[in-house]
Amino acid sequence: MSFRELDTMGDINNLDLCYLDDFVEGIKIQSWRVGRGVRVGELYPEDAKILMRPENPGVQLSSLLGNSESMLVASRDFREAIEKLCANVEIEYLPFTLYDHHKRPYSRDYCIINPIGTFDCLDLKASDIVWDTEKPDNILRIEEAVLDREKTRAAPQLFRLKESPHTYVVGLDLAKEMQQRKLTNVFWTRLRFNDEL
Template sequence: MQFFQLSTLGDMKNPELALTWGTPEGMEMRGYTLGRGKPATPHYPKRARVSLREDHAGIQLSSLLGNADNYLVVHKDVKQVIAEHCQGVEVEYLPFDLYDHRKRLYSRDYLFINPIGTRDCLEPVASGVEIGPEGGVIHVAQCVLDPKKAEALPALFRPVEKPAAYIVSQPLAEALRARGFTNIIFTPLTFSAAT
């Protein structure tokens, strides 16, 4: 089965598309949980608010709202497809109110998708994983899957060495494509030939 990395930036060449800005108001320093697969629910505001980027004029809504925070921000219709494929997988689905550049309510149809935890799936040498002096990962050149580790991977997950990345299975990618969702960009991943 093939796997794909899902971009959280979306189509950066289209200036008309809306981009979101920062963490939900009220999460402050806990916003990292949404981009790293840590449980965000304990810190999530009851009435979460997210704004469009003030330095970007685009207002066109799409199925995936691009952002530079490594957050998976999608329309509720995309969430439905992901949830169908992720039964039995720990994933947080966290809705929010989206506000425009003038601080007016723009939409209540979006949410964060936060797959909890990470999966050991990369082949470290082929992926160019660099380990720092304290033993932590400091860089991953690219996500190259280890075929031995890929047999039991779920439909949506994060790799251990790069928890800010989102990887989806071929069946989920095909289901999302079939629905014609906009601004969802996949990069096919390769498997390592190393044994």
């Protein structure tokens, strides 16, 4: 089994692609929940909407909408791939209407995918981690995540890193499913195991 870190920003060099800088209108203060794998639940509005911003003029839609909020903003095909291979994973699917730059409905085919919780799978010694000097147990950022092979034996096909909840990891089977479906704007980096160093 191998794993990949999924890039939620997509192809930032393709300015034709739709790129989002906002969470759902009206509950922006709750965007931290989706970034950390906490349920949004009843706080989520029935008529949820996300607006495109003028500074991001691209309108071309893709399977994964790149964004600056560390969200998995997924098309119907992307969601179906996850539902197929992650039936036993606790995931919150948050549908919304995407509005264009003129505040007109543009698409209703997307949802925010919020895997709940995190998974403990890093080898902290082998990983390249920047620690907080004032709070030694606090991680500022992870430069390179290195997986502990033993810990990943029970890993699902989609999860968040315990030490970095805004980091999404996909398993090989899910990666293959995404490739077979020809999902667009999906980029990832293969993660190394601690016994591959």
